[in-house]
Amino acid sequence: MTTTPDAAPDAEILRLDRQICFSLHAASRAFNGVYRAILKDLGLTYPQYLVMLVLWEHGDLSVKTIGARLRLDSGTLSPLLKRLEALGFVERRRSAEDERSVTVHPTAAGTALRERAALVPRRIAAATGLSLEEIGDLQERLSMLTAKLDGADLDLDPLGSCADPED
Amino acid sequence: MTTTPDAAPDAEILRLDRQICFSLHAASRAFNGVYRAILKDLGLTYPQYLVMLVLWEHGDLSVKTIGARLRLDSGTLSPLLKRLEALGFVERRRSAEDERSVTVHPTAAGTALRERAALVPRRIAAATGLSLEEIGDLQERLSMLTAKLDGADLDLDPLGSCADPED
DNA sequence: AGCTATTGAGTTGTGCACAATTTAATTGTG
DNA sequence: CACAATTAAATTGTGCACAACTCAATAGCT
Missing domain, CATH: 1.10.10.10 (Winged helix-like DNA-binding domain superfamily/Winged helix DNA-binding domain)
Incomplete structure (x- = not known):
């Protein structure tokens, strides 16, 4: 109910962002x-x-x-x-x-x-309930993601060029 | 070179653990x-x-x-x-x-x-280089993992029962 | 009503992350 | 050689996470 005609409404996008943010944050803390x-x-x-x-x-x-x-x-x-x-x-x-x-x-x-x-790694694996393969897969995804994030030029878009593209 | 006959040697397992630990930690911080x-x-x-x-x-x-x-x-x-x-x-x-x-x-x-x-979520998506779908998928995995971790009874194995199963 | 147990916020203390600054040692250059 | 620039650690200050504790308000029980 803010603006946004055709694309997902802002409220929806923010809700999604909350889920993602929260999941990452919570997973890290867990x-x-x-x-x-x-x-x-x-x-x-x-x-x-x-x-x-x-x-x-x-x-x-x-x-x-x-x-x-x-x-x-x-x-x-x-x-x-x-x-x-x-x-x-x-x-x-x-x-x-x-x-x-x-x-x-x-x-x-x-x-x-x-x-x-x-003994620690075995106990961690038990706590996650994941196999070593699954853990390895997750690890790989996270590494790739981290590499992207670390390399990301945030100056691409200093909240101005991307500002209100639909407004 | 510590003990461990047939299974993965401790050094190997610890190396894997380092990778996982580090990936999680680094991803979270990134x-x-x-x-x-x-x-x-x-x-x-x-x-x-x-x-x-x-x-x-x-x-x-x-x-x-x-x-x-x-x-x-x-x-x-x-x-x-x-x-x-x-x-x-x-x-x-x-x-x-x-x-x-x-x-x-x-x-x-x-x-x-x-x-x-x-505007934030769009910028995050840009920084990750992931589609909303991929982000959603990652989020889902993390949520499930978190649920497991939060629910995990760590008292299962107070570093004693699991101690040196191969030694 | 009276008393105990529980609950919701807040506080204290420890440790980590990160920005910004400081200090001392080393390197590079004229 | 002298001096500026760089480098490696450490320090300072802010904010978050979490355990342990305090305190006041409420709920529950007899």
Whole structure:
């Protein structure tokens, strides 16, 4: 009841957007919640677990490299890594060659954690009720979507050129 | 190289988990980023937009009802609604019948915002490069997944019964 | 009526995300 | 060599998510 002659009415489109927004938001939080519950045993949060995963996979890494892999900036990583250090799972050391860089490496406790973490994926799979294939499929879709979103030039349409095309 | 004889080795499973974790996390953040950029024009954050969407759709709602619809608790909503009120988009008023309840209703400015918000979904669709159908499909998958995750009894397996089935 | 239990918002504290800024180290260039 | 530009972390400030708790109002029960 706003304008819009032939196309879907605004109210309809906004309703759809609400569904999409909400689904994404809710799914993200639901996953976070499941990981939180499962990771509580390990004493890790979800982002901390992500950091440990890349460290287990690649060994010592600089803050910059971790950030590049997880697409997290220092504003997020610096305090997170301090907490991981306080928990005794990693150590941070200024690099000798380049004093700007900080190298993060897992401690013995951090490495030991990997054994227990091996159980996490199975529990996640059980919680989702999805097969590994289905999970892989979802993951692929999400990756493609993320790539598009990250690459999207939002300046295409600064709310002006696209403004009221039907008005 | 940890244990695991016939099944996928732990390292492999953890690598897969890293991919899934990361994809979800990254997708969620990428979407958030796109919405953030688009909503900046309206002066809203992504969760604030979600709240306005349900208010536009249903009119005045109690904090409790908004929370039920968006699955957000008062710890998140109370400060968020205060900010929306400070922005002049909603008003909060203690209900007369039940003094515990607070009713939130859009102001004139909040209602006016709806017109401008009508452009948001199209811009999102453009950024994703997906058709409305594809978006709908993704949304449906995510909703089902969320339902499963929210309903999942994580106590099934408190990291003990499932522990080292192959060890 | 009187008392307990429950309910709806709000508050507090922790952690993450992100923008913007700061600091120190390094690189590049004249 | 000196100086400007760049780079890597860290810091600051805002907002969201969630757990745990408080507080006042209501509902339910005897």
